[in-house]
Amino acid sequence: MNFPAELKYTQDHEWIRLEADGTAVVGITDFAQHELGDIVFVDVSSVGQSLAQGDVFGSVEAVKTVSDLFLPLEGEILELNSAVEKKPELLNSDPYGDGWIIKIKPANTDFDSLLSVDAYQELVGA
Template sequence: MNFPEELKYTQDHEWIRIEADGTAVVGITDFAQHELGDIVYLDITSVGQTIAKGEVFGTVEAVKTVSDLFMPIDGEVLELNPEVESSPQLVNDDPYGRGWLVRVKPADGVDEEGLLTVDAYKDLVGQ
């Protein structure tokens, strides 16, 4: 299983990467996509909305289940990854690359409280 060092993680199995321009990219972890199985649909209708940390910003549907997606920081959802909208299996194939979900404008800086380091996330998932 893949756990990139440069990312921060949530207890709900999302990852976040802060870009050089100050925006943040959010996706689900390799562990999460593995547990969900084949992802067949993403329902993310929160583009343009400001979502509080911990609130649901969409859902991911796999063959056997539907799971909520939780925002790791306070921020405005700027865009949905157009590639995963048309090819949701990219989340399974490349969760940290082409399978990212949304780009977010953090609200007044990034509050990293509650976000996990790679080591803390590995401990959470027993790796």
């Protein structure tokens, strides 16, 4: 399983990466996509909304289940990755690359409240 060290993680299995322009990219972890199985649908109807850290910003539907997506940091949802709308299986095949889900404008950059790669690996028993 893949756990990129440059990302921060949540206990709900999302990852976040701060970009140079101050926006942040959010997706689900390799562990999450593996646990969910084949992802068939991504639903994000919160574009344009400002949400608090931990708020549900959408969901992913897999063959086995539906899982809510939780925002890692407070911020405004700027964009949904149109590629995952058309090809939700990108979440399975490339969760840290083309399978990102949203871009946000964080209200803060309180990355200290998020998990490091080591803490996340400990959480999932990797």
